[in-house]
Amino acid sequence: MARDPRQRFAQTAADLVEEDLSVALVYAEISGQFFGDVESRHPDRVVNVGIREQLLVNVGAGLALSGMRPIVHTFGSFLVERAFEQVKLGFGHQDVGGVLVGSGGSFDIASGGRTHQSPGDVALMGTLPGWTLHVPGHADEVEAALRQSVAGDGRAYLRVVSQQNARAFPVRPGHFHVVRRGAGPTVLAVGPMLDPVLEALAGLDVTVLYANVVRPFDSGTLRAVLGSPEVVLVEPYLAGTSSRFVSDALSDVPHRLLALGVRNEELRRYGSPSQHIAAHGLDAAGIRASVDRFLAGPVGGAA
Structure with missing residues (x-):
């Protein structure tokens, strides 16, 4: 195949x-x-x-x-x-x-x-x-x-899309996969963002969820694994696309959300797909830098 x-x-x-x-x-x-x-x-x-x-x-x-x-x-x-x-x-x-x-x-x-x-x-x-x-x-x-x-x-x-992870997961609409469990923030990686997320967060005590179906949104699993108040959403398209669903799922739970994805700006140079991904901070280095800044904020501490 x-x-x-x-x-x-x-x-x-x-x-x-x-x-x-x-x-x-x-x-x-x-x-x-x-x-x-x-x-x-x-x-x-x-x-x-x-x-x-x-x-x-x-x-x-x-x-x-x-x-x-x-x-x-x-x-x-x-x-x-x-x-x-x-x-x-x-x-x-x-x-x-x-x-x-x-x-x-x-x-x-x-x-x-x-x-x-x-x-x-x-x-x-x-x-x-x-x-x-x-x-x-x-x-x-x-x-x-x-x-x-x-x-x-x-x-x-x-x-x-052409970008893909090394491992495939079952496709179950309405169900996210728990890839890692940790005591710190919960990170939801969507589609081909899983491998960059795992590379970026190596060494951090975090929970990683994986979604290959985003609608319906699996609020139950997100709530069930939530440890610390920090949630990081990493999507391969417009940043914040699923933010409302995270907020709705945790409407009664104090939390902070970092929504990573394609920024709402047009990059006017052609470049390669990997250059565009890096320019929007969606490679491993960019994701790690964004998460480090987020965790250094007023609520989170060093993970």
Whole structure:
């Protein structure tokens, strides 16, 4: 099986079309290099609409209305931001199910410039009710999330990026994984942020939670493992996207929250994905520096 998350998505999507006559794949040129064989065998259920993202989502919603289970795919910036009205109305307002898969994430296609960067996709999708939001941190999690989502009848968004962790975890919507237990702060690492978090916090007495599904949000596990009042949230997209959910979960518990993620600013140099990650403080060195400053604050002490 492919080790690259995007290739694993494409391979799994093609397999699902082969396995289930009710599954349709709709895409907009992007990842077409992976779909040639399955499209030639099933031209009625694998549809390339060209670079027409609003049409892409509407075709997917139309297939859902006809009883099909659509997988709808392109870069996240085009799928979520460009076609957001169609997502909101075609799937949500019409109350039909489907699986949207956005690749590229915040910086995968840094050389493509701002048009190809989507650090706000999860925040935007989070404004819509009834969506399960997957942020897999490993190719195996991509496959598991896609298979689970297609097997269901609800609405799901999968964020597929190239950065991944060394280890895969089970995909269980509504459940975070307890990776480490400690007496100090609780750190929630989302998707591909787990490995940088573990590297950054080596030697610190902290609890580390891992989330590969962020909606629904697992408030119960967060509350159950909380030791000290400090919580650190590390997300690979817009900083603070899940802050409200942390605050709601701990509304009756005194706490301090550090929300790390992509800063709300535009970096106007192209660079590489790793350079963008470092510039936003999401590499191990940046995470450690932010956590050290946070723990040196008025409530926390040295961990």
